Amino acid sequence: MAYDLKNKLVIAISSRALFDLEKENRIFDDKGLEAYYNYQLEHEETPLEVGTAFRFVKNLLAINKSFDDKLIEVIILSRNNAATGLRIGRSIEHYQLEIERSGWTAGTPVARYLDAFKVDLFLSAHSEDVQDAINADVAAATILPHKPSVDIESDIVRIAFDGDAVIFGDESEKIYQEKGLEAFLAYERENAKNPLSKGPFFKFLKVISDIQDRFPMEKSPIRTALVTARNFSTHERVLRTLDAWGVRVDEAFFQGGVQKYEVIKAFGADIFFDDQDAHLKYTAKDTPSAKVPYKS
Known part of the structure; x- marks a missing residue:
């Protein structure tokens, strides 16, 4: 019988997001593909250092240890060729990551x-x-450079999200950018009972929420946080939207324009998703962070 991915969380990750390949990438940029290829083969038995998303992936995969039928599937999907992937495979084995595809x-x-x-x-x-x-x-999100100070392993995976243009659509954010704060607040008050549109990470959040529903709330292996620059006065529409979608976030922080990085650090996020460089340049110093682009 074919392996069934139904009811699983499937994450595809590039080798540069999982491991620190910045030195190797510079060789590729400066000296070309053949030099990069030869370097990887010469260092095939040398495990790579962990990259930005390593902690997130490792802690997610740890969830599978409690189940006969694993819930999390991680796939390496890379622009490398299979030969240069030998070192990636050796590094996966070195760190004992359950990645099979x-x-x-x-x-x-x-x-x-x-x-x-x-x-x-x-x-x-x-x-x-x-x-x-x-x-x-x-x-999808672009992983930002982040050098983990320690390899943190936890029984709970902590994922933090921005709201507008990430979980939700970007129509409210566009009003703020084009017409200013007062117009944004007025628009949100007028539409408080109308759900926001679904953003690029809605489906991902829904899959996480479905996994969380398999556990008593206090024993869920995944914990989520919404960390938004919105004012608290706009919280009604946000919470009504999540309720209408049948999804949950465990913690919610309405920052009112204040920088997010201290709250995200205190939450202990394994990864944080945002669409704004103004926040990510600070969060990436302490927390693995990734930028969500606008749909074009």
């Missing part, structure tokens, strides 16, 4: 394969692939 496209854009792999979330350091994924209605 991969795709190596030898430079071909990977977005065309996301549907075939039934991907719920795609993480990459290649912004063009991320943009293609978003345009194809797959939750």
Whole structure:
């Protein structure tokens, strides 16, 4: 019988998002593909250092240890070719990550394969692939450089999200950008009982929520937080929207324009998703962070 991905959370991740390949990428940029290829083969037995999304992936995969039928599926989906992927495989074995599936496209854009792999979330350091994924209605984000100070392993995976243009659509944010705060607040008050539109990460949040529903609330292995620049006066529409969708977030913070990084650090996020560089440049210093692009 074919392996069934139904009712599983499927995450595709590039090798540069999982491991620190910045040195190798500089070799590729400066000296070309052949030098990069030779370097990887020469260092095949040398495990790579962990990358930005490593902690997130490792803690997610740990959830599977409690189940005969695993809930989380992680796939390596990379622009590398299969030969240079040998070092990636050795590093996966070194860190004992339960990753059994991969795709190596030898430079071909990977977005065309996301549907075939039934991907719920795609993480990459290649912004063009991320943009293609978003345009194809797959939750995706560009991993930002982040050097973990320690390898934190936890029984709970903590995921933090921005609201507008991430979980929700971007129509309210556009009003704020084009007409200012007062127009935004008036619009939200007028539409308080009308659900917001679904953003690029709605489907991903829904899959997480479905997994959470399998557990008593106090024993869920995944905990989520909404950290938004919205004022508290706009919270009604946000909470009504989540209720209408039948999804939950465990914690919610309405920052009223104040920087988010301290709250996200206190939450202990394994990863944070936002669409604004103004927030990400601060959060990425302490928290693995990823930028969600606008659909084009």
